[in-house]
Each structure stands twice: as C-alpha cells, then as structure tokens.
Amino acid sequence: xxxxxxxxxxDDFSTMRRIIKNLLRDLGFSNTxxxxxxxxxxxxxxxxxxDFLVTDWNMPGMTGIDLLKAVRADEKLSTLPVLLVTAEQKxxxxxxxxxxxxxxxIVKPFTAEVLKEKIGKIFERVGAA
Amino acid sequence: xxxxxxxxxxxxxxxxxxxxxxxxxxxxxxDKLVEELSRSRDKSLFQELGKLTREFHDSxxxxxxxxxxxxxxxxxxxxxxxxxxxxxxxxxxxxxxTMNVVEDLLPLCETLDGQGEEIHSLWQRFMKRxxxxxxxxxxxxxxxxxxxxxxxxxxxxxxxxxxILMAQDYQDITGQIISRVINLVSDLEVSLVKLIKDSGALxxxxxxxxxxxxxxxxxxGPQIPGLETSGAVSGQDEVDDLLSSxxx
Numbered sequence: 001x002x003x004x005x006x007x008x009x010x011d012d013f014s015t016m017r018r019i020i021k022n023l024l025r026d027l028g029f030s031n032t033x034x035x036x037x038x039x040x041x042x043x044x045x046x047x048x049x050x051d052f053l054v055t056d057w058n059m060p061g062m063t064g065i066d067l068l069k070a071v072r073a074d075e076k077l078s079t080l081p082v083l084l085v086t087a088e089q090k091x092x093x094x095x096x097x098x099x100x101x102x103x104x105x106i107v108k109p110f111t112a113e114v115l116k117e118k119i120g121k122i123f124e125r126v127g128a129a
Numbered sequence: 130x131x132x133x134x135x136x137x138x139x140x141x142x143x144x145x146x147x148x149x150x151x152x153x154x155x156x157x158x159x160d161k162l163v164e165e166l167s168r169s170r171d172k173s174l175f176q177e178l179g180k181l182t183r184e185f186h187d188s189x190x191x192x193x194x195x196x197x198x199x200x201x202x203x204x205x206x207x208x209x210x211x212x213x214x215x216x217x218x219x220x221x222x223x224x225x226x227t228m229n230v231v232e233d234l235l236p237l238c239e240t241l242d243g244q245g246e247e248i249h250s251l252w253q254r255f256m257k258r259x260x261x262x263x264x265x266x267x268x269x270x271x272x273x274x275x276x277x278x279x280x281x282x283x284x285x286x287x288x289x290x291x292x293i294l295m296a297q298d299y300q301d302i303t304g305q306i307i308s309r310v311i312n313l314v315s316d317l318e319v320s321l322v323k324l325i326k327d328s329g330a331l332x333x334x335x336x337x338x339x340x341x342x343x344x345x346x347x348x349x350g351p352q353i354p355g356l357e358t359s360g361a362v363s364g365q366d367e368v369d370d371l372l373s374s375x376x377x
Contacts (some may be wrong), residue, residue, distance in 0.1 A: 015224040022228065067267045087351040090361045094368055098375045105368050108351065114365055 001123045003028045005051035008068065010034070010041040011085075016108075020054060020085065023112050027119065034073040036060025042070055045077055050121075057086035057093070065093075065100060072101045081122050085110065135274045139169065191327050198320050201313070209310045223299040230289040230296075241282045242273050 007024060010016045010030055017034045022030055033048070035041035035074070037059040045053065053071065057064040064084055071077045083104040084097055097105055104118040143166050151158040178373050254260050260268070349358045363367055 013221075015221060015228070018225070018228050022232065022368050046145075052326060058350060062346075088348055089352060089363075089368065090349060090358060092360060093348075094362065095375065098372060098377065105372060107365055107368055110365065 002051070002129070004011075004031055005029065005031045006049060007052045007054060008035060008041060008048070010036070010038065010046060010053070010055035010059070010064065012036050012056065016085075020115075021128055023115050024054075026112065026114055035071070038064065038067035038070070041067055045071065046074065050080065052122075053082045054085055055082065055113065056085045057084055057097075064098060068097065068100050068102055081126050082116060082123060085115075089113045140166065190322075195287045195324070198317075198324060201317050201320060205313055206317070210314050212306045212310060216306050219299040220302055223296045225295040227293050230292050232310075234286055237282050237285060243281060244278070248272055248275055 002096055005101040007029055009017050009024075011020070011034075014034075014036070017036075021032050021034065025051055029092050032066075033044065033050075035044055040054075041053075041055065042062070044050070053067075054065040061068075061120055064080055064086065068082050068084070071082060081103045081108065082101070084102050085106045085108060087108045089107045103122045106114055143162055146320070147159050147162045147166075150162065151157075248271060251260075251264075251271070255265060255268065258317075349361065352358065352361055357363070362371060
C-alpha cells in the first residue's frame with residue numbers, strides 16, 4: 001500500500017474530518033485533503049488526482065451516496081476506491097451503497113482498528129484486481 | 130329535538146285555543162293566550178342565548194389553550210433552536226480544543242521518545258565499555274540537554290492534559306440545555322394533544338408516524354439506544370456480515 005497516496009476526506013462536521021485525518025496520519029497516510037460535502041468534493045476529485053475517497057453519507061448539498069454514484073459515473077474516477085464512514089445503518093442503505101459500488105462501509109462510532117482493517121482490505125482487493 | 134317538537138305542540142295548541150276563543154267572542158281570553166304565547170317564545174330565546182354564551186365561553190377557554198401554543202411556537206421553539214445550536218457550537222469547540230492539544234503534543238512525545246531511544250543506545254554502548262572518552266563527554270552533554278528538554282516537555286504535556294480536562298466542561302452545560310429542550314417538547318406535546326382532543330379530531334397517531342418514517346429520502350442518522358430504527362443493523366460486525374453476504 002502506497003503511504004503517499006492522496007486521500008480526500010468528506011464530512012460536513014469538521015471535528016469528524018479532523019478525527020479521520022488524525023487516524024489516517026497515525027496509520028502513515030499524511031497526504032490528505034478535506035471537503036465538507038459532495039458538491040465541493042466532486043470538482044476536487046475531478047481535478048486533483050486522488051487515490052482514495054473517504055466520505056460521510058448524510059451531508060447537506062450533495063450526500064455521500066450521490067457523490068459515490070457521481071464518482072462511479074465519471075469516466076476518469078470510476079475505479080477510485082471509496083470508503084463510506086457513516087451513522088446510517090439501515091440494511092437497505094448498506095445494500096444501496098453496495099449496489100452503487102462502495103468499496104468499504106464503516107458505521108460511526110468507529111475505532112482506529114476498524115479504519116485500519118477496512119483500508120487494508122480495500123487496497124488488498126484493489127491490488128489483486 | 131324532543132324539546133323543540135314539544136314547543137311546537139305547545140304553540141299549535143295555544144294557537145288553536147286562540148282561534149276558538151276569538152270565534153267564541155272571548156277576546157279577553159284570547160289576549161291572555163297571545164301574551165302567554167309570546168312569553169314562551171321569549172323563554173326559548175333566553176335558552177338559545179344561554180347556549181350561545183356557553184359556547185362563547187368554551188371557545189374563549191380553548192383560545193387560551195391556543196395562546197399557550199402560540200407562545201410555544203412563537204418564542205420557545207425558536208429559542209430552543211438557538212439553544213440546540215449553542216450545544217452544537219459548544220461540542221464543536223470542545224472537540225477542536227481537545228484535538229488541538231493532541232495534535233500539538235503527539236509530535237513532542239515522538240521527538241522526546243526518539244531522543245531518549247538514541248541516548249539509551251549510546252548509554253548501552255558505554256556500559257559495555259564500547260566508547261571513547263571523547264564520545265562519552267559528548268554523551269554527557271547530550272544527556273544533560275535531553276533531561277532539560279524532557280523536563281520542559283513533561284510540563285507541556287501536563288498543561289495540555291489539564292486543558293483537555295477543562296474542555297470536558299461542555300457536558301454539564303449541554304446536558305442542562307438539552308434537558309430544558311426535552312421539557313419544552315413535552316409541554317408542546319401536551320398542548321397539541323389537548324388541542325386535537327378539543328377540536329374533536331383525534332387522529333390515528335400511528336398512521337401519521339408511519340408515513341413520516343417511510344419517506345425514502347429521509348436518513349435516520351445515528352441510532353439512539355432504545356429508539357432503534359427497524360431494519361437497522363446493530364454495529365460494524367453486522368455491516369460486515371451483510372456486505373460479505375453480498376459478495377464483498
């Protein structure tokens with residue numbers, strides 16, 4: 001796994017962005033940027049050569065699931081690994097995210113270990129594919 | 130109904146008697162009957178007026194209830210919204226304050242840890258007598274510098290920990306604010322139920338709730354213990370199980 005990979009963190013709460021940013025830095029990933037909803041994130045993704053997207057679901061403007069769908073629909077971004085970190089935990093929502101092509105799904109509140117494990121799994125699978 | 134039909138019969142009977150008396154030439158008796166008739170009409174008018182007064186009184190009372198609602202919706206609800214916004218601000222501030230300290234102190238700990246490790250390995254060499262006197266003199270100076278830095282660093286860590294401790298004071302204040310908002314919501318609930326009862330249109334509660342919950346676009350957000358949404362999983366393990374059943 002490339003520790004220099006560029007990661008975009010999307011969440012409407014700045015505290016949650018900071019927590020994720022700090023956890024990622026602890027895991028050795030310090031090349032991160034932040035956005036506060038899908039609308040700001042999408043143009044950043046389209047022009048920023050990101051390697052990984054970590055996004056919340058419930059945000060004003062553009063939600064995480066819509067951002068995921070937009071990413072999958074974009075020719076240049078369609079293979080970008082996406083991790084949803086969200087308080088939404090209804091079965092139909094998890095299924096919806098899976099069908100939209102999410103690479104990992106973490107429910108809040110979560111621990112550093114869970115984040116590490118999911119990121120590891122995502123890049124294991126991306127590397128194998 | 131029976132009252133008014135009784136009244137009708139009374140009228141009819143009196144009218145017939147008036148005609149009888151007039152036909153028989155007893156004008157005086159007829160006059161007396163006409164007077165009786167008009168008096169009974171006055172009586173029913175008073176009854177009607179009484180009924181109206183009672184209705185007016187009742188609506189005035191329910192208007193009082195409405196004004197309680199007006200007060201709740203006009204001032205207390207906006208006020209509660211402000212208070213809850215304040216809760217968000219306070220928790221936000223506390224979280225950032227805590228993280229600022231952590232972000233500040235973690236690199237310090239890493240630096241001190243690295244320096245300590247370096248000095249430790251040099252010290253081990255010295256103990257194995259694997260060190261030139263010049264190098265030893267250098268080590269002594271390094272140890273002195275390190276001890277001073279260690280002392281200052283520990284002081285900064287202590288201050289930071291106190292800052293983190295103090296940042297937790299939001300819990301007390303936000304707890305009080307939220308309790309007051311809960312009370313307000315209860316008051317509002319009581320007023321609304323009363324209003325619905327008084328207006329005689331008690332709705333089927335469950336129907337209303339169900340239709341609101343079925344809105345596909347609304348997200349449920351964090352699960353609150355005791356208020357779990359149906360169809361929600363109960364944690365990361367179940368999410369993982371569900372995803373793996375979908376081929377993840």
